[in-house]
Amino acid sequence: MIPQANPRAQYQSHRKEIEAAIAGVLEKGRYILGEETAAFEREFADYVRVHFGIGVGSGTEALHLALRACGVGPGDQVITVPHTAVGTVAAIELCGAMPVLVDIDPRSFTLDATKLPAAITRRTKAIVPVHLYGQSADLEPILALARSSNIRVVEDCAQSHGATYRGKRTGAWGDMACFSFYPTKNLGAIGDGGLVATDDPQLAENARLLREYGWRERYVSSIAGWNTRLDELQAAVLRAKLPTLDADNARRRHLAEMYDELLTPSPVTLPVEMPYGQHVYHLYVVRSTRRDELRAFLKEHGIGSLVHYPVPIHLQPAYRGRLGDVGSFPEAERAAREVLSLPMFPELTEEQVRQVAEAVHTFSKGR
Numbered sequence: 001m002i003p004q005a006n007p008r009a010q011y012q013s014h015r016k017e018i019e020a021a022i023a024g025v026l027e028k029g030r031y032i033l034g035e036e037t038a039a040f041e042r043e044f045a046d047y048v049r050v051h052f053g054i055g056v057g058s059g060t061e062a063l064h065l066a067l068r069a070c071g072v073g074p075g076d077q078v079i080t081v082p083h084t085a086v087g088t089v090a091a092i093e094l095c096g097a098m099p100v101l102v103d104i105d106p107r108s109f110t111l112d113a114t115k116l117p118a119a120i121t122r123r124t125k126a127i128v129p130v131h132l133y134g135q136s137a138d139l140e141p142i143l144a145l146a147r148s149s150n151i152r153v154v155e156d157c158a159q160s161h162g163a164t165y166r167g168k169r170t171g172a173w174g175d176m177a178c179f180s181f182y183p184t185k186n187l188g189a190i191g192d193g194g195l196v197a198t199d200d201p202q203l204a205e206n207a208r209l210l211r212e213y214g215w216r217e218r219y220v221s222s223i224a225g226w227n228t229r230l231d232e233l234q235a236a237v238l239r240a241k242l243p244t245l246d247a248d249n250a251r252r253r254h255l256a257e258m259y260d261e262l263l264t265p266s267p268v269t270l271p272v273e274m275p276y277g278q279h280v281y282h283l284y285v286v287r288s289t290r291r292d293e294l295r296a297f298l299k300e301h302g303i304g305s306l307v308h309y310p311v312p313i314h315l316q317p318a319y320r321g322r323l324g325d326v327g328s329f330p331e332a333e334r335a336a337r338e339v340l341s342l343p344m345f346p347e348l349t350e351e352q353v354r355q356v357a358e359a360v361h362t363f364s365k366g367r
């Protein structure tokens with residue numbers, strides 16, 4: 001069986017470093033907000049090329065924390081897309097704010113900036129562009145609109161560790177940026193984890209306080225916060241893996257290039273690398289109007305695949321009717337019907353890529 005993702009293979013390829021990191025934390029005896037977290041926050045902020053990193057409990061919490069640090073609260077509106085992980089929208093609602101959705105560009109699967117002006121109101125407090133599948137959203141028009149309307153931009157970088165936009169990494173463009181270290185992400189922990197990145201000292205301070213009950217001094221809350229912390233074990237594992245993130249991303253790009261070649265010509269629509277930046281292929285996502293049949297066929301042939309995401313946010317039972325209805329966001333709805341994520345992870349072999357591509361061709365010839 002070729003899995004769609006394989007976090008265990010990541011562990012195996014970093015086994016020595018990971019086991020040493022874990023043993024080190026166990027021995028030191030400090031398990032929350034210690035040296036490992038502080039060091040990882042510095043190292044990851046350096047990687048993104050921003051001044052501050054604040055480690056938190058998950059990507060969803062990173063978004064929640066960043067939005068709260070920007071002052072988002074009840075009565076505010078926050079713009080994002082319907083084609084994303086539900087965490088993006090959950091974080092907005094955790095602030096008591098109202099998500100306002102804008103459809104995606106069908107080529108990049110990211111926010112269509114031409115549709116943004118119509119969504120902006122006097123209550124718009126922030127925009128959350130999602131860099132989906134490993135590719136940046138088209139940030140310049142989004143940032144220009146935001147700056148001229150005094151709106152904050154919080155990047156959702158949960159799938160874009162290391163991806164660039166106009167030569168600069170995602171996460172270094174907005175007022176704040178949020179990363180997830182869920183095990184299958186391009187930089188993955190061995191549990192949950194996340195980080196907020198920013199260049200703004202005031203926003204960084206807000207985020208740091210909110211992360212731990214508003215404590216400037218232990219047990220004394222200067223503002224009302226809560227608890228969302230990155231733990232030492234996760235930080236140590238992430239430090240062990242960060243040095244190979246660029247090599248892992250290069251490997252993903254190489255495998256994507258192989259898929260591109262082997263699947264041309266083919267009946268599926270291939271992912272597009274937009275001219276404005278470097279894709280890091282968190283996922284290799286094709287489109288097919290017979291997606292469910294293709295997925296079943298691949299499964300019969302021992303090939304795993306997943307659908308990211310099968311239901312757009314506005315049509316999920318929890319949000320339906322509140323954030324939109326059938327037909328509100330046609331491109332997101334079409335993407336939900338057509339997308340399929342083929343196997344993609346750094347340890348995937350070239351032989352396996354050939355096997356997958358062959359199976360896709362066999363599927364199309366057979367019908």
Ligand SMILES: *Cc1c(COP(=O)(O)O)cnc(C)c1O
Pocket residue numbers: 058059060061084085087088130132156158159180181182192193194
């Ligand atoms: C994974 C992901 C999140 C949520 O991150 P968690 O760590 O799972 O909470 C948010 N947005 C996007 C685009 C994601 O892929």
